Amino acid sequence: xxxxxxxxxxxxxxxxxxxxxxxxxxxxxxxxxxxxxxxxxxxxxxxxxxxxxxxxxxxxxxxxxxxxxxxxxxxxxxxxxxxxxxxxxxxxxxxxxxxxxxxxxxxxxxxxxxxxxxxxxxxx
Numbered sequence: 001x002x003x004x005x006x007x008x009x010x011x012x013x014x015x016x017x018x019x020x021x022x023x024x025x026x027x028x029x030x031x032x033x034x035x036x037x038x039x040x041x042x043x044x045x046x047x048x049x050x051x052x053x054x055x056x057x058x059x060x061x062x063x064x065x066x067x068x069x070x071x072x073x074x075x076x077x078x079x080x081x082x083x084x085x086x087x088x089x090x091x092x093x094x095x096x097x098x099x100x101x102x103x104x105x106x107x108x109x110x111x112x113x114x115x116x117x118x119x120x121x122x123x124x
Contacts, residue, residue: 002029002111002115004029004031008034008049010035010036010042012056012060014037014062018057019035019037022105025110034051038062039062054073054081055083056069058085067095081120086100088102099116
């Protein structure tokens, strides 16, 4: 089991059931979780806290999608690792991120991906 009580993850997803699933998967790790259901909440929270990782849904059902938010983060040099979560095949995205996971999310795969990123960025 992973223990990330000193880490913070921002979950950007417009579907509450997806947020609940991620909370259920991640609560055992003791990680600090923050949520944004749309771009408005995303922009309100992104500068308030330090995040070790962002789990970004691509389809946010609004004018700005997850790709737009990722481009914003990268163009403003936030340097926060990002895992895309999407129902689409991960190979279709024309953007560089740290990783991608397909929905429905496999909890073991997700935890391993997050741990790999935390290990990679642990000295940053």
